[in-house]
Amino acid sequence: MQALTVDNLTKSFGQTVALDDLSFEVKTGEVFGFLGPNGAGKSTTINVVLDFVRPTAGSVTVLGMDAQRHSRDIRKRTGVLPEGVETYDRLTARQHLEFAIDSKNADDSPEALLERVGLEDDIDRKAGGYSKGMAQRLMLAMALVGDPELLILDEPSTGLDPNGAREMREIVREENERGATVFFSSHVMGQVEAVCDRVGILRDGEMVAVDSVEGLRDSVESGTTLRVTVDRIDDDALQAVRSLRDVTDVTVEERNPPTIVATVEGSKTAVLSALEDRGIEIEDFETTEASLEDVFQSYTTGSTTGVHAR
Numbered sequence: 486m487q488a489l490t491v492d493n494l495t496k497s498f499g500q501t502v503a504l505d506d507l508s509f510e511v512k513t514g515e516v517f518g519f520l521g522p523n524g525a526g527k528s529t530t531i532n533v534v535l536d537f538v539r540p541t542a543g544s545v546t547v548l549g550m551d552a553q554r555h556s557r558d559i560r561k562r563t564g565v566l567p568e569g570v571e572t573y574d575r576l577t578a579r580q581h582l583e584f585a586i587d588s589k590n591a592d593d594s595p596e597a598l599l600e601r602v603g604l605e606d607d608i609d610r611k612a613g614g615y616s617k618g619m620a621q622r623l624m625l626a627m628a629l630v631g632d633p634e635l636l637i638l639d640e641p642s643t644g645l646d647p648n649g650a651r652e653m654r655e656i657v658r659e660e661n662e663r664g665a666t667v668f669f670s671s672h673v674m675g676q677v678e679a680v681c682d683r684v685g686i687l688r689d690g691e692m693v694a695v696d697s698v699e700g701l702r703d704s705v706e707s708g709t710t711l712r713v714t715v716d717r718i719d720d721d722a723l724q725a726v727r728s729l730r731d732v733t734d735v736t737v738e739e740r741n742p743p744t745i746v747a748t749v750e751g752s753k754t755a756v757l758s759a760l761e762d763r764g765i766e767i768e769d770f771e772t773t774e775a776s777l778e779d780v781f782q783s784y785t786t787g788s789t790t791g792v793h794a795r
């Protein structure tokens with residue numbers, strides 16, 4: 486069974502088409518990263534999933550239930566960290582947790598949950614005095630109440646310092662090991678790379694790619710960067726490299742000795758051979774894989790399109 490199925494979902498706000506015939510699935514037990522630049526439609530998708538926003542067309546199924554007809558049942562089995570902090574200034578962290586535990590008929594210990602998010606020392610302080618990151622931690626603790634089958638985290642690392650972001654990743658991993666499916670949105674690539682089984686990239690309300698991090702890396706044109714240090718370089722050799730198929734963005738770092746930097750889609754040996762054939766001596770070479778940042782950029786600003794399912 487799928488934990489979440491989004492079927493041909495369209496949402497318009499007046500003239501703005503926030504989601505455009507969006508379809509994708511999150512499998513039970515996986516950590517799915519939902520990526521996209523500002524305004525791509527991530528929060529709108531999550532808001533439809535949680536029935537905070539009604540779709541213009543299409544449907545969403547959560548844990549086998551229709552998102553609109555069974556939103557109450559879905560919420561009981563789902564932990565949500567919404568976008569933006571929504572704490573009650575006059576209530577303490579403990580009171581927030583007690584409220585969440587009551588409303589889910591759960592039996593968690595507020596202390597244990599607050600300890601997991603690093604708020605144990607502030608348990609009886611009013612949330613109105615919390616920093617942004619502390620409030621975010623509190624919201625996360627509330628999302629964990631009742632061991633939810635599905636965790637939906639909207640930009641969970643917002644406001645967190647590097648330690649907080651790392652702890653967040655650990656919690657995601659622990660929850661997943663316990664058996665929870667995790668669906669989280671982010672535009673922080675590092676978060677996604679470290680914990681996700683699969684990643685979906687949203688652009689202008691459409692999913693432009695769904696794949697594992699590795700698969701996405703393999704799929705982008707801005708493949709591998711090859712750096713070749715040579716004894717010398719001339720126009721003829723440079724031209725030979727530039728004219729190779731699968732080679733783009735050839736530049737020369739004029740150092741002593743010079744280094745040729747090229748983006749290579751296919752065989753790297755073709756570049757090395759082209760140079761050697763013209764009497765250039767190769768002193769050293771190294772390759773660097775596209776970072777997830779490059780992948781994201783390629784899918785969200787470049788011309789790369791097409792859905793890759795895996």
Ligand SMILES: Nc1ncnc2c1ncn2[C@@H]1O[C@H](COP(=O)(O)OP(=O)(O)OP(=O)(O)O)[C@@H](O)[C@H]1O
Pocket residue numbers: 498501502503521522523524525526527528529530672
């Ligand atoms: N209530 C609303 N009324 C009008 N337009 C809206 C509303 N909510 C979202 N939009 C529009 O829908 C589009 C998608 O917004 P959404 O908030 O879903 O993006 P996002 O991917 O979550 O962005 P961010 O990373 O900035 O949070 C944007 O063009 C936004 O202006």
